[in-house]
Amino acid sequence: MYHLCLKDKFNASHFFLGVRSSDANMHGHTWRVEVLYESSALDGMGEFPRRKDLRKGLTLTLMDLDFSCLNSILQGPEGKNEDNPTSENAARWIYNKLKEEVKKTGVRLTTVIVSDAEDLWVSYSG
Numbered sequence: 001m002y003h004l005c006l007k008d009k010f011n012a013s014h015f016f017l018g019v020r021s022s023d024a025n026m027h028g029h030t031w032r033v034e035v036l037y038e039s040s041a042l043d044g045m046g047e048f049p050r051r052k053d054l055r056k057g058l059t060l061t062l063m064d065l066d067f068s069c070l071n072s073i074l075q076g077p078e079g080k081n082e083d084n085p086t087s088e089n090a091a092r093w094i095y096n097k098l099k100e101e102v103k104k105t106g107v108r109l110t111t112v113i114v115s116d117a118e119d120l121w122v123s124y125s126g
Contacts, residue, residue, distance in 0.1 A: 004037045004048040004107075006055055010062045014070040014085040026069070029116040031087070033062065033094060036111040037102070050105040057101035060092060087114045091124035099126060 006068035013028040018056060018097040043049040070085035074093055075091055083089065091114040 002039050002042060002048055003009050003110075004039070004051065006037075008033050008062055010033065010066040012065050012068050012070050012110045014074075016084045016086075017075075018084075023045055023076070031042055031065070031090065032115045032121075033058070034113040035094070035098060035109070036113070037106075037107050038110050039107045049107055053105055054102070054107065057098060061097045061101070064097075065090070065094075086124045087116050090114045095124045095126055 009030055009032045011028060012031050013026055015026045016023040035053060035054075037048070039049050041049070070090065074085040074089050075083045091112045094114065095109065095112040098109055098112070109126070111121045111123050111125045113121050
């Protein structure tokens with residue numbers, strides 16, 4: 001099995017509902033994203049298949065988040081606390097968006113990793 005990891009980042013703000021801390025205030029991060037794919041075969045050039053298409057899909061997906069307020073994108077319509085725009089929910093959102101793109105490539109999306117701090121990261125696998 002072959003594995004490919006693509007890395008990118010975006011800048012966005014957010015705030016949390018239902019907390020009594022500075023996280024309740026609007027603040028921003030540079031969010032780092034890593035996306036892991038796998039394939040059982042290489043393309044005709046001997047490379048991981050559809051690398052350029054996968055990179056383009058990640059770039060377009062993150063453009064939807066870049067310089068946004070994640071509350072308006074990641075938070076559910078009722079604005080419940082469990083819908084807070086956390087790294088965990090961002091990873092799930094990115095995974096679900098990319099999953100649709102990957103269906104066209106024959107490559108399998110395995111994991112999305114998101115970090116909004118130097119010393120921690122979270123991952124989501126479908």
